[in-house]
Amino acid sequence: NAGVTQTPKFQVLKTGQSMTLQCAQDMNHEYMSWYRQDPGMGLRLIHYSVGAGITDQGEVPNGYNVSRSTTEDFPLRLLSAAPSQTSVYFCASSRDRSNYGYTFGSGTRLTVV
Amino acid sequence: RKEVEQDPGPFNVPEGATVAFNCTYSNSASQSFFWYRQDCRKEPKLLMSVYSSGNEDGRFTAQLNRASQYISLLIRDSKLSDSATYLCVVNIPEWRTGTASKLTFGTGTRLQVTL
Numbered sequence: 001n002a003g004v005t006q007t008p009k010f011q012v013l014k015t016g017q018s019m020t021l022q023c024a025q026d027m028n029h030e031y032m033s034w035y036r037q038d039p040g041m042g043l044r045l046i047h048y049s050v051g052a053g054i055t056d057q058g059e060v061p062n063g064y065n066v067s068r069s070t071t072e073d074f075p076l077r078l079l080s081a082a083p084s085q086t087s088v089y090f091c092a093s094s095r096d097r098s099n100y101g102y103t104f105g106s107g108t109r110l111t112v113v
Numbered sequence: 114r115k116e117v118e119q120d121p122g123p124f125n126v127p128e129g130a131t132v133a134f135n136c137t138y139s140n141s142a143s144q145s146f147f148w149y150r151q152d153c154r155k156e157p158k159l160l161m162s163v164y165s166s167g168n169e170d171g172r173f174t175a176q177l178n179r180a181s182q183y184i185s186l187l188i189r190d191s192k193l194s195d196s197a198t199y200l201c202v203v204n205i206p207e208w209r210t211g212t213a214s215k216l217t218f219g220t221g222t223r224l225q226v227t228l
Contacts, residue, residue: 035218040121042220043157043200058215090156097215099145099204101159 001020002026006091006105013081013112021076021108023091031097032074033058034066036087037107043090049074050097114139117203117219125225130191134222136201137183146177148186149200151221157200160186190225198223 007022025032033048035058045058049068063085065077074093078085088109092102119136126132134156138146146163159167161186163175184201201219 002213040220045215048184048215067137082119101149102145102216104156104158 002107004065004091004093004103004105006089006108008108009106010109013078013110015081015083015112017081019078019081021078021089021091022108023074023076023105024072024073025074025091025093027103028071028091029093029095029103030071031094032068033092033097033102034064034074034076035090035092036060037090038087046076046089048097078110079110083112086110086112114218116140116205116217117201119201119219119222120133121220121222123223123225125227126191128191128193128226128228130226131189132191132224133185133187134199134201134224135183135185136203136219136222137181138201138203138205139182140205141179141182142206143203143215145204145216146175146184147216148173148184149201149202151198151200152196153197157218160199161173170179188224191224193226193228196226 004025030051034046035043044060047066049055090107091105094100094102116139148160149157150160151157161170163177167176172189176185198221200221205217
Protein backbone atom coordinates (compact mmCIF):
# COMPACT_ATOMS: atom_id res chain seq x y z
CA ASN A 1 0.00 0.00 0.00
CA ALA A 2 1.18 3.50 -0.82
CA GLY A 3 -0.60 5.03 2.20
CA VAL A 4 -0.78 8.80 1.86
CA THR A 5 0.95 10.33 -1.16
CA GLN A 6 1.76 14.03 -1.32
CA THR A 7 3.11 15.96 -4.25
CA PRO A 8 5.23 17.93 -4.81
CA LYS A 9 7.89 17.36 -2.13
CA PHE A 10 9.42 20.80 -2.62
CA GLN A 11 8.08 24.01 -4.15
CA VAL A 12 9.22 27.61 -4.44
CA LEU A 13 6.57 30.19 -5.27
CA LYS A 14 6.65 33.89 -5.85
CA THR A 15 4.36 36.10 -3.80
CA GLY A 16 0.94 36.22 -5.42
CA GLN A 17 1.22 32.94 -7.31
CA SER A 18 -1.31 30.18 -6.78
CA MET A 19 -0.75 26.46 -6.64
CA THR A 20 -2.32 23.19 -5.57
CA LEU A 21 -0.76 20.68 -3.21
CA GLN A 22 -1.94 17.18 -4.01
CA CYS A 23 -2.85 14.50 -1.47
CA ALA A 24 -4.13 11.01 -2.19
CA GLN A 25 -4.72 8.00 0.06
CA ASP A 26 -5.49 4.41 -0.83
CA MET A 27 -6.72 3.17 2.57
CA ASN A 28 -10.38 4.11 2.06
CA HIS A 29 -10.14 6.52 4.99
CA GLU A 30 -13.08 8.84 5.46
CA TYR A 31 -11.19 11.52 7.37
CA MET A 32 -8.51 13.61 5.70
CA SER A 33 -6.81 16.78 6.86
CA TRP A 34 -4.12 19.31 6.04
CA TYR A 35 -1.65 20.62 8.61
CA ARG A 36 1.16 23.10 8.45
CA GLN A 37 4.20 22.79 10.68
CA ASP A 38 6.30 25.77 11.65
CA PRO A 39 9.22 25.92 14.12
CA GLY A 40 7.97 26.28 17.70
CA MET A 41 4.32 26.16 16.60
CA GLY A 42 3.69 22.46 16.21
CA LEU A 43 1.20 21.09 13.73
CA ARG A 44 -1.74 23.39 13.05
CA LEU A 45 -4.90 22.25 11.30
CA ILE A 46 -5.75 24.13 8.11
CA HIS A 47 -8.77 22.28 6.70
CA TYR A 48 -10.30 18.88 7.11
CA SER A 49 -12.87 16.58 5.55
CA VAL A 50 -14.99 13.88 7.16
CA GLY A 51 -15.97 12.38 3.81
CA ALA A 52 -16.43 13.06 0.10
CA GLY A 53 -18.24 16.32 -0.45
CA ILE A 54 -17.76 17.54 3.14
CA THR A 55 -15.05 19.96 4.22
CA ASP A 56 -14.59 22.35 7.13
CA GLN A 57 -12.08 24.87 8.40
CA GLY A 58 -9.42 24.20 10.95
CA GLU A 59 -7.60 26.74 13.08
CA VAL A 60 -5.61 28.48 10.31
CA PRO A 61 -7.76 28.34 7.11
CA ASN A 62 -7.15 31.83 5.70
CA GLY A 63 -5.48 31.82 2.30
CA TYR A 64 -6.28 28.17 1.59
CA ASN A 65 -9.11 26.31 -0.11
CA VAL A 66 -9.92 22.61 -0.23
CA SER A 67 -12.37 20.30 -1.95
CA ARG A 68 -13.14 16.59 -1.56
CA SER A 69 -14.76 15.20 -4.68
CA THR A 70 -13.63 11.63 -4.01
CA THR A 71 -12.73 9.60 -0.92
CA GLU A 72 -9.15 9.26 -2.16
CA ASP A 73 -8.15 12.85 -2.98
CA PHE A 74 -7.95 16.01 -0.89
CA PRO A 75 -6.07 18.82 -2.66
CA LEU A 76 -5.06 22.04 -0.90
CA ARG A 77 -5.07 25.24 -2.94
CA LEU A 78 -3.09 28.34 -2.11
CA LEU A 79 -5.00 31.19 -3.66
CA SER A 80 -2.37 33.95 -3.63
CA ALA A 81 0.84 32.86 -1.96
CA ALA A 82 2.35 35.03 0.78
CA PRO A 83 5.72 34.71 2.57
CA SER A 84 3.78 33.84 5.76
CA GLN A 85 2.72 30.61 4.04
CA THR A 86 6.30 29.38 3.90
CA SER A 87 6.03 26.15 5.85
CA VAL A 88 6.01 22.38 5.72
CA TYR A 89 2.59 21.03 4.79
CA PHE A 90 1.39 17.58 5.79
CA CYS A 91 -1.68 15.74 4.63
CA ALA A 92 -3.07 13.09 6.98
CA SER A 93 -5.85 10.53 6.86
CA SER A 94 -7.61 8.36 9.38
CA ARG A 95 -10.57 6.03 9.77
CA ASP A 96 -12.23 8.79 11.79
CA ARG A 97 -11.21 12.15 13.14
CA SER A 98 -10.58 11.46 16.78
CA ASN A 99 -10.24 7.87 17.88
CA TYR A 100 -7.66 6.44 15.55
CA GLY A 101 -4.13 7.41 14.74
CA TYR A 102 -3.40 9.43 11.64
CA THR A 103 -1.27 8.35 8.70
CA PHE A 104 0.72 11.27 7.33
CA GLY A 105 2.11 11.94 3.90
CA SER A 106 5.81 12.73 3.57
CA GLY A 107 5.18 16.47 3.42
CA THR A 108 5.63 19.39 1.04
CA ARG A 109 8.27 22.01 1.83
CA LEU A 110 6.95 25.28 0.46
CA THR A 111 8.94 28.50 0.24
CA VAL A 112 7.27 31.73 -0.83
CA VAL A 113 9.66 34.48 -1.89
CA ARG B 114 -2.71 28.32 28.07
CA LYS B 115 -1.89 25.91 25.25
CA GLU B 116 -4.27 22.99 24.81
CA VAL B 117 -1.38 20.51 24.81
CA GLU B 118 1.95 21.38 26.42
CA GLN B 119 5.27 19.60 26.27
CA ASP B 120 8.79 20.38 27.41
CA PRO B 121 10.66 21.03 24.13
CA GLY B 122 13.92 19.58 25.46
CA PRO B 123 16.32 18.54 24.13
CA PHE B 124 16.78 15.55 26.37
CA ASN B 125 20.32 14.27 25.88
CA VAL B 126 20.76 10.75 27.26
CA PRO B 127 23.37 8.04 26.85
CA GLU B 128 22.55 4.81 25.09
CA GLY B 129 20.93 2.35 27.48
CA ALA B 130 19.40 5.02 29.71
CA THR B 131 15.76 5.30 30.68
CA VAL B 132 14.06 8.56 29.79
CA ALA B 133 10.56 9.88 30.45
CA PHE B 134 8.55 12.65 28.84
CA ASN B 135 5.43 14.27 30.20
CA CYS B 136 2.67 16.13 28.46
CA THR B 137 -0.22 18.08 29.96
CA TYR B 138 -3.57 18.84 28.37
CA SER B 139 -6.11 21.48 29.26
CA ASN B 140 -9.49 19.93 28.38
CA SER B 141 -10.74 17.40 30.92
CA ALA B 142 -13.28 16.07 28.39
CA SER B 143 -10.54 14.70 26.12
CA GLN B 144 -10.96 10.99 25.41
CA SER B 145 -8.19 9.85 23.04
CA PHE B 146 -4.47 10.18 23.52
CA PHE B 147 -1.49 9.25 21.38
CA TRP B 148 2.27 9.54 21.11
CA TYR B 149 3.79 10.19 17.70
CA ARG B 150 7.42 10.12 16.68
CA GLN B 151 8.86 12.55 14.14
CA ASP B 152 12.33 12.17 12.71
CA CYS B 153 14.18 15.22 11.42
CA ARG B 154 12.60 16.48 8.18
CA LYS B 155 10.16 13.56 8.09
CA GLU B 156 6.46 13.12 8.70
CA PRO B 157 5.03 12.24 12.13
CA LYS B 158 4.35 8.54 12.64
CA LEU B 159 2.07 6.98 15.22
CA LEU B 160 4.12 5.42 18.01
CA MET B 161 1.34 4.25 20.28
CA SER B 162 -2.09 5.03 21.63
CA VAL B 163 -2.40 5.76 25.34
CA TYR B 164 -5.00 3.87 27.35
CA SER B 165 -6.39 4.65 30.78
CA SER B 166 -4.84 1.56 32.32
CA GLY B 167 -1.45 2.30 30.80
CA ASN B 168 0.08 0.28 28.01
CA GLU B 169 3.41 -1.07 26.93
CA ASP B 170 4.96 -1.75 23.54
CA GLY B 171 8.39 -3.28 23.88
CA ARG B 172 10.69 -0.69 25.46
CA PHE B 173 7.96 1.98 25.41
CA THR B 174 5.40 2.52 28.16
CA ALA B 175 2.63 5.09 28.05
CA GLN B 176 0.61 6.25 31.04
CA LEU B 177 -2.44 8.45 31.41
CA ASN B 178 -3.34 10.38 34.56
CA ARG B 179 -6.81 11.84 34.02
CA ALA B 180 -7.01 13.49 37.44
CA SER B 181 -3.88 15.54 36.77
CA GLN B 182 -4.46 15.70 33.02
CA TYR B 183 -1.10 14.48 31.93
CA ILE B 184 0.30 11.74 29.75
CA SER B 185 3.73 10.22 29.99
CA LEU B 186 6.02 8.20 27.74
CA LEU B 187 8.81 6.09 29.21
CA ILE B 188 11.57 4.72 27.01
CA ARG B 189 13.77 2.02 28.53
CA ASP B 190 17.19 0.94 27.26
CA SER B 191 17.43 3.89 24.85
CA LYS B 192 18.90 3.23 21.42
CA LEU B 193 20.61 5.66 19.08
CA SER B 194 17.69 5.07 16.72
CA ASP B 195 15.29 6.48 19.32
CA SER B 196 16.67 9.97 18.62
CA ALA B 197 13.69 11.94 17.33
CA THR B 198 11.01 14.39 18.39
CA TYR B 199 8.10 12.88 20.31
CA LEU B 200 4.71 14.51 19.84
CA CYS B 201 1.94 14.29 22.39
CA VAL B 202 -1.50 14.21 20.74
CA VAL B 203 -4.85 14.69 22.45
CA ASN B 204 -8.37 14.86 21.13
CA ILE B 205 -10.02 18.13 22.04
CA PRO B 206 -13.84 18.34 21.98
CA GLU B 207 -14.86 20.88 19.37
CA TRP B 208 -17.71 22.89 20.84
CA ARG B 209 -17.69 25.43 18.00
CA THR B 210 -19.40 23.16 15.51
CA GLY B 211 -20.95 20.69 17.94
CA THR B 212 -19.32 17.88 16.02
CA ALA B 213 -16.87 15.29 17.10
CA SER B 214 -13.53 16.21 18.57
CA LYS B 215 -10.30 16.70 16.69
CA LEU B 216 -6.72 15.73 17.43
CA THR B 217 -4.45 18.48 18.71
CA PHE B 218 -0.68 18.11 18.57
CA GLY B 219 1.85 19.31 21.10
CA THR B 220 4.98 21.01 19.81
CA GLY B 221 7.10 17.99 20.65
CA THR B 222 9.98 16.95 22.89
CA ARG B 223 13.31 16.33 21.23
CA LEU B 224 15.34 13.31 22.33
CA GLN B 225 19.01 12.84 21.46
CA VAL B 226 20.56 9.50 22.41
CA THR B 227 24.35 9.47 22.41
CA LEU B 228 27.07 6.82 22.61
